[in-house]
Amino acid sequence: MSAAAHYRQLARLGRTEFLASAAPAALVRYRGGEDDEDVVSTVTIEETVEDATLPMMRSPLAAGEVELDVYPLVKKPGASFPDRITIGRTGNNDVVIADHSISRLHAYVRKVSAGWIVADAGSKNGSSLRGAKLEPRKELLIASRAVLRLGDVDLTFYLAAELYGVLGGV
Numbered sequence: 534m535s536a537a538a539h540y541r542q543l544a545r546l547g548r549t550e551f552l553a554s555a556a557p558a559a560l561v562r563y564r565g566g567e568d569d570e571d572v573v574s575t576v577t578i579e580e581t582v583e584d585a586t587l588p589m590m591r592s593p594l595a596a597g598e599v600e601l602d603v604y605p606l607v608k609k610p611g612a613s614f615p616d617r618i619t620i621g622r623t624g625n626n627d628v629v630i631a632d633h634s635i636s637r638l639h640a641y642v643r644k645v646s647a648g649w650i651v652a653d654a655g656s657k658n659g660s661s662l663r664g665a666k667l668e669p670r671k672e673l674l675i676a677s678r679a680v681l682r683l684g685d686v687d688l689t690f691y692l693a694a695e696l697y698g699v700l701g702g703v
Contacts, residue, residue: 535602535603536602536603536604536605537600537601537602537603539603540555540559540603540696540700541700541701543555544697544700544701544702547702548694548697548702551693551697551702552693552694552697555605555693555696555697556605556606556607556693557606557644557692557693558606558642558644558649558677558690558691558692558693559603559604559605559606559690559691559693559696560603560604560606560620560628560681560688560689560690560691561601561602561603561604561688561689561691561696561699562601562602562604562630562686562687562688562689563599563600563601563687563689564599564600564601564602603696604620604628604630604688605628606618606627606628606642606649607627608627609627612625612626612627613625614641616643617641617642617643618641618642618643619638619640619641619654620635620639620640620641620642620683621635621636621637621638621639621640621654622635622636622637622639623637623638626638630683630686630688632684632685632686633684634658634683634684634685634686635656635658635683635684635686636654636655636656636657636658636684638654638655638656639653639654639656639660639683639684640652640653640654640656640660640667640681640683641654642675642690647674648674648675648676649674649675649690649692650672650673650674650675651667651672651673651675651681651690652667652669652670652671652672652673653667653668653669653670653671654669654670655669655670656669656683656684658683658684658685659684660681660682660683660684661681661682662675662679662680662681662682663679663680664680664682675690676690677690677691677692677695678690678691678695
């Protein structure tokens with residue numbers, strides 16, 4: 534079972550079970566295609582279908598329509614760098630993202646008293662946080678729902694409580 538399927542199943546069990554079983558934070562990669570429809574039309578009571586032009590955002594995540602990859606932010610037993618969760622292309626990282634634009638050791642995150650921090654580990658293709666380029670090995674706080682770009686891969690950082698809501702939990 535994939536991590537995404539596991540997390541969706543946990544969300545169906547309820548908030549308490551989800552928070553007890555999920556990692557404290559995760560990175561999520563959305564895999565919607567370029568042709569995916571994000572907007573559908575709706576009509577008001579006074580309009581006919583022909584007059585409908587108002588867009589309405591739908592929630593494909595909660596309905597399970599959007600494919601996603603979930604990367605729990607947990608330390609692998611015996612992995613290098615015990616004080617940080619490493620992200621990279623090779624299997625010796627805590628989080629493995631199999632993409633040609635990701636370096637063998639691309640970035641890392643870690644929990645600190647103020648929250649979570651992220652840093653580029655000196656990667657070839659670079660990293661950015663909310664569109665701002667990360668300087669190698671300069672740690673920055675990362676907020677829940679922030680978009681982290683590693684190479685050509687966009688990931689959204691979620692704290693477990695927020696991820697529960699995104700997956701359809703209430």
